[in-house]
Amino acid sequence: MADRTERRAGRSWDAWLVAGAVGVAGLLGLHSAVPNGVGRLGSLLETFLPWLGVAVPLLGCLAALRRSKAGLLACLAPVAVWFWMFGGLWFSSPPEPYDLRVVQHNVADDNSDRSGTARALLATGAELVAVEELTPSARPAYQEVLGASRPHRAVHGTVGLWSAWPLSDVRPVDIRPEGFPESWQRGLRATVSAPGGAVAVYVVHLPSVRLGPTGLTSAARDESAALLGARIADDPAGRLLVVGDLNGTVQDRGLGPLTSQLDAPPSGFAFSWPAAFPVARIDQVLGRGAEVTEVSALEATGSDHLPVLGRVRLG
Numbered sequence: 001m002a003d004r005t006e007r008r009a010g011r012s013w014d015a016w017l018v019a020g021a022v023g024v025a026g027l028l029g030l031h032s033a034v035p036n037g038v039g040r041l042g043s044l045l046e047t048f049l050p051w052l053g054v055a056v057p058l059l060g061c062l063a064a065l066r067r068s069k070a071g072l073l074a075c076l077a078p079v080a081v082w083f084w085m086f087g088g089l090w091f092s093s094p095p096e097p098y099d100l101r102v103v104q105h106n107v108a109d110d111n112s113d114r115s116g117t118a119r120a121l122l123a124t125g126a127e128l129v130a131v132e133e134l135t136p137s138a139r140p141a142y143q144e145v146l147g148a149s150r151p152h153r154a155v156h157g158t159v160g161l162w163s164a165w166p167l168s169d170v171r172p173v174d175i176r177p178e179g180f181p182e183s184w185q186r187g188l189r190a191t192v193s194a195p196g197g198a199v200a201v202y203v204v205h206l207p208s209v210r211l212g213p214t215g216l217t218s219a220a221r222d223e224s225a226a227l228l229g230a231r232i233a234d235d236p237a238g239r240l241l242v243v244g245d246l247n248g249t250v251q252d253r254g255l256g257p258l259t260s261q262l263d264a265p266p267s268g269f270a271f272s273w274p275a276a277f278p279v280a281r282i283d284q285v286l287g288r289g290a291e292v293t294e295v296s297a298l299e300a301t302g303s304d305h306l307p308v309l310g311r312v313r314l315g
Helices: 002-029 041-047 049-065 069-074 076-090 114-122 139-146 219-234 253-259
Strands: 100-106 128-132 152-156 159-163 167-172 187-194 197-205 210-212 215-217 240-245 283-288 291-297 308-313
Touching (some): 002 076, 041 049, 041 215, 041 253, 049 076, 100 197, 100 240, 100 283, 114 128, 114 139, 139 159, 152 167, 152 187, 159 187, 219 253, 283 291, 283 308
Parallel strands (some): 100 128, 197 240
Antiparallel strands (some): 152 159, 167 187, 291 308
16 A cells, blocks of 8 residues: 555656646747736746756756656756757857957946946947946046047937947937836937948937836836837948847847847857846847847946946958
8 A cells, every 4th residue: 555655656746747847848948928918927937038947957856856767857858948048158159250349338327436337347448338327427437437548429318338439420219118208318329430330339228127016017118129129120220239228138028129130149148137146138239230249247346237248240
């Protein structure tokens, strides 16, 4: 009787472990099928999608403790799907040639070390420096540090761009969701006269996303992304970069109007937020007709975001 009970318990554990492994694999591979209508559950899942891989060693250890061969074999499914989706990001590749570097940073409006943050951005050697949450009182500190070697500047609202090369056709980009005040100005476009050819650069800061009892509140972010996507679709520039705090990962369907037109770097997770324990890259460098070969996260500054450095080949 005891043996029969143990066998029944073993089969029950097998079933639960196999179901868990298949469920993780399904969520990874079929994340776009998760509905977004209630609480933006699909976007919430996609924001932290790579972290589903953490469930695999937990299931594996449990299967080993329960001596479940079926459970251990089932764990191969989510492992295979995870590496199919993220393996290229996990493994580093040899450095590729590039024509320019752009450092992107949400510098935080409450940053108490503005000059130190500006020096950290300048130390990257990036020819383009893009920042968000640039308050009027903070502008002089950034200009003092960056202006000497990056003398060409464009600022609109709370976003700014410093460049080693001349800027032209500088204009604001209206990505303001309905109901937001006119003072909410978080987008600009400029044409950079880089030695490898002209490139249009958008510096943007999409609305914040919050996680609450009803799920993810990302409607304003999604609306802003759609407005920006429409502007990019109409932009005739052959080479184009979008840099900024998009408040979303490239897997998040809420950024679909952008990611359907722009390419992300093929390697490197470069998690940028929160700075104390980064779990997602919401600070992006995306390109069209200009290949972003690599994005890497940098050391912390006085902000709650990490800066990210993108290397770009103009082709």
